[in-house]
Amino acid sequence: MPGPVPGIDSARGFQHPATPADRARALLRPRFWPSFISWLQAGPMMLVFLAFFLVPLVFVVIVSFWDYNEYQLLPAFSGRGYTDTFEGCVAKLPELCTIGRTYVKTVELCFLVWAITLFIGFWVAYFLAFHIKSKTWQMGLSLLCTIPFWTSNVIRMIAWIPLLGRNGLVNSALVDVGLIKQPVEWLLYSEFSVVLALVHLFTFFMVVPIFNSMIRIDKALIEAAYDAGASAFQTLVNVVIPLAKPGIVIGSIFVITIVMGDFVTIGVMGGQQIAAAGKIIETRLNALQFPAAAANAVILLAITFLIISMMSRIVDIRKEL
Amino acid sequence: MKEGRSRGFYVLSAFFAAYVLFLYGPMLAIYILSFQGPQGGLTFPMNGASLFWFSKLTQGTGIVDLGTAFRRSLALGFVVMALTVVLSVAAGMAFRRKFKAQSILFYSAIASLIVPSIITSLGISLEFRIVDDLIKAHWNDNFETSMGLFTSGLGAHLTWTLPFGLLIMFAIFNRFDPRLEEAARDLGATPWQTFRHVVLPIILPSVIGIGLFGFTLSWDELARSSQAIGPVNTLPLELQGLTTTVTKPDIYALGTVISAVSFAVITLALGTIHLINKRQAAKGSDAGKGLV
Numbered sequence: 117m118p119g120p121v122p123g124i125d126s127a128r129g130f131q132h133p134a135t136p137a138d139r140a141r142a143l144l145r146p147r148f149w150p151s152f153i154s155w156l157q158a159g160p161m162m163l164v165f166l167a168f169f170l171v172p173l174v175f176v177v178i179v180s181f182w183d184y185n186e187y188q189l190l191p192a193f194s195g196r197g198y199t200d201t202f203e204g205c206v207a208k209l210p211e212l213c214t215i216g217r218t219y220v221k222t223v224e225l226c227f228l229v230w231a232i233t234l235f236i237g238f239w240v241a242y243f244l245a246f247h248i249k250s251k252t253w254q255m256g257l258s259l260l261c262t263i264p265f266w267t268s269n270v271i272r273m274i275a276w277i278p279l280l281g282r283n284g285l286v287n288s289a290l291v292d293v294g295l296i297k298q299p300v301e302w303l304l305y306s307e308f309s310v311v312l313a314l315v316h317l318f319t320f321f322m323v324v325p326i327f328n329s330m331i332r333i334d335k336a337l338i339e340a341a342y343d344a345g346a347s348a349f350q351t352l353v354n355v356v357i358p359l360a361k362p363g364i365v366i367g368s369i370f371v372i373t374i375v376m377g378d379f380v381t382i383g384v385m386g387g388q389q390i391a392a393a394g395k396i397i398e399t400r401l402n403a404l405q406f407p408a409a410a411a412n413a414v415i416l417l418a419i420t421f422l423i424i425s426m427m428s429r430i431v432d433i434r435k436e437l
Numbered sequence: 438m439k440e441g442r443s444r445g446f447y448v449l450s451a452f453f454a455a456y457v458l459f460l461y462g463p464m465l466a467i468y469i470l471s472f473q474g475p476q477g478g479l480t481f482p483m484n485g486a487s488l489f490w491f492s493k494l495t496q497g498t499g500i501v502d503l504g505t506a507f508r509r510s511l512a513l514g515f516v517v518m519a520l521t522v523v524l525s526v527a528a529g530m531a532f533r534r535k536f537k538a539q540s541i542l543f544y545s546a547i548a549s550l551i552v553p554s555i556i557t558s559l560g561i562s563l564e565f566r567i568v569d570d571l572i573k574a575h576w577n578d579n580f581e582t583s584m585g586l587f588t589s590g591l592g593a594h595l596t597w598t599l600p601f602g603l604l605i606m607f608a609i610f611n612r613f614d615p616r617l618e619e620a621a622r623d624l625g626a627t628p629w630q631t632f633r634h635v636v637l638p639i640i641l642p643s644v645i646g647i648g649l650f651g652f653t654l655s656w657d658e659l660a661r662s663s664q665a666i667g668p669v670n671t672l673p674l675e676l677q678g679l680t681t682t683v684t685k686p687d688i689y690a691l692g693t694v695i696s697a698v699s700f701a702v703i704t705l706a707l708g709t710i711h712l713i714n715k716r717q718a719a720k721g722s723d724a725g726k727g728l729v
Contacts (some may be wrong), residue, residue, distance in 0.1 A: 126480075151536050151537070153531075153628075154531040154534055154536035155531075155536065156527075157527040157528060157530050157531035158527070158531035158532070158536065158538070158539075158542055159525060160523075160524050160528075161524045161525070161527070161528040161542065161546075161599055161603070162528075162538065162541075162542050162545070164524065164592065164595050164596070164599060165542070165545040165546065165549055165596065165599070166545075166632045167592060168518060168557075168561055168589075168592030168593060168595060169545060169548070169552075169560075169596045170545060170555060171560075171564060172557060172559075172560025172561045172563065172564045173552070173556070173557075173560050174477070174560075175560050175563040175564050175567065176556060176559060176560045176563060179563050188569075189566070216453055230713055239449060239452055239453075240452070240453055240456055242449065243449040243450070243452065243453045244453075244471045245452070247445070247446050257453070259707070260457060261456075261457070261460070263703060264461065264464070265654035266649065266650075266654075266657075266699055266702075266703050267653070267657065267696050267700070268656075268657040268673060268676070268692070268695050268696065268699065269657060269659060269673075270657075270659060270673055270676050270677050270680065270692075271464070271467065271676070271692040271695060271696055272463065273680075274467065274680055274688060274689070274692060275463035275464045275466060275467045275692070276463050277467075277479055277480070278463075278466045278467060278470055278479060278480045278481055279462075279463055279466060281480050283478075283480045284480050284481070285466075285480070288481075316460070316463070317610060319456075322684045343444060348445065362617060369551060370550075370551065373551040373552070373553060374442045374551075374553075376553060377552075377553020377555055377556065377660075379555055379660070379675065380658075380659055380660050382664075384677065384680050388681065393554060394555050397555050397556075397559065398555065398663075401559065401664060406563060406566075408560075409559055410453050410559065410563065413555070413556045413559050413560075416553060416556065417552065417553075417556055420551075420552070420553060424551065432533065
């Protein structure tokens with residue numbers, strides 16, 4: 117039998133406080149201790165986010181308004197980071213300048229990847245949630261979809277080289293079958309390969325939340341729809357999709373934000389030739405133009421935030437997690 | 438509902454199988470190709486079979502010291518894993534009670550997960566640069582940099598792993614029965630004893646899962662490390678650097694080695710989880726089961 121530990125649980129116990137001082141402490145404890153313990157428990161994580169996420173974000177915003185020269189930051193107010201970014205854009209109107217075209221391109225890419233991952237993710241989740249009846253199989257197959265997520269993204273990108281390269285499997289198969297006369301070049305280091313790799317890497321982020329929403333759907337509802345005479349398609353549109361909406365929205369937020377800010381996949385799979393929002397930041401950084409990089413980061417952040425706030429109107433994220 | 442397997446089942450089974458093939462097929466290709474002979478190239482068909490490219494890897498590829506990067510990434514991965522587990526479990530416990538700043542922490546975690554990595558990475562690098570400049574200006578002219586593997590690099594990795602850890606903790610406590618703790622408390626257990634002997638054993642499999650996420654996400658991390666890692670490189674950064682210069686299968690060999698570490702950790706973690714679950718099922722109490 118463990119002895120009473122001073123301070124914490126004796127307040128809850130059956131010993132009555134003897135002295136007035138004890139009584140006062142006992143009165144304070146229930147209010148003081150729980151919140152103090154919560155702070156102690158949550159504090160370290162909060163500190164990490166403060167030091168390595170929130171403060172850095174503030175620095176990004178501040179530095180985006182600093183001046184710079186070829187080799188260093190100059191801590192004086194300047195809009196140069198932004199004006200350099202949009203250089204010549206107003207003069208060129210109504211035509212889009214390079215930066216405008218890059219953002220349009222990024223959004224297009226994002227939309228394409230979003231649509232494909234949503235389609236694949238939805239049906240994979242649907243299969244796992246509704247067609248796999250045994251819990252063990254459900255676990256096993258979910259795990260099968262998760263394991264690649266625990267392996268390196270870069271490796272999963274270079275893994276396409278033997279398949280899509282000029283002498284890769286796909287090209288030689290197409291030539292052997294006679295569909296094409298000579299190997300095509302657009303399979304690798306192209307927009308095609310970028311989209312393919314992004315879908316390959318990030319469909320996982322769609323599968324998990326949609327599966328989570330679907331697994332909570334009461335199967336009786338689907339039987340009820342069937343009993344009431346709904347066709348499979350009607351059940352899907354009127355029962356399953358509305359109830360899976362939170363998962364669809366959360367998955368979409370993940371995929372869209374990842375693709376908007378991506379520079380690694382677009383770099384490696386695009387042969388470092390395709391421009392995108394994330395790539396601009398990287399290029400500026402490589403040129404040590406920190407305020408310009410920060411300005412682009414702020415723009416990207418604003419666009420991302422806009423997309424998320426539009427999407428979170430549809431669903432309360434907090435409730436779903 | 439129709440009994441038996443519907444046509445939809447077979448269509449979706451085929452779709453799922455295709456998806457799994459899509460996930461694993463390309464990876465298998467490079468694992469196989471990394472075992473080629475010295476004449477091997479980047480594509481099929483295989484050109485002989487040997488361990489040539491692995492032995493070449495241990496000699497280094499000339500430009501980069503892969504062995505050091507390997508050990509560096511491994512060390513960082515384990516530190517990130519340990520911190521992710523401890524901080525996530527602690528914060529997860531805190532979320533079971535209401536406390537001020539609860540929603541601030543929650544939204545910080547979610548934001549950290551979805552704000553593009555390059556922005557976080559840039560922010561950390563700016564933060565450390567400014568601190569460096571301050572130190573140089575006021576205290577020490579010869580100061581090099583405070584950026585490094587276990588300062589800015591560690592922080593950058595934690596901003597990626599902690600949100601996953603916290604979300605897993607939410608999932609655990611969504612289906613945790615608080616009556617177990619009340620029972621322990623009624624029997625006179627201190628809060629620490631309740632946690633150590635009641636809560637922790639029950640959530641242990643999921644806690645190992647958090648560790649698995651912590652290690653593998655750090656081991657493969659690239660986007661956040663890119664600006665924030667400081668003067669030295671981690672293994673994924675070296676690998677990314679090699680994608681533009683290497684035209685021989687040594688890059689596949691490196692990929693195979695990195696994946697082997699990932700798979701070893703995954704197997705170890707999943708195996709342990711499985712063992713614990715089995716033990717819990719075999720030795721667990723049947724309390725309450727008689728009532729239903």
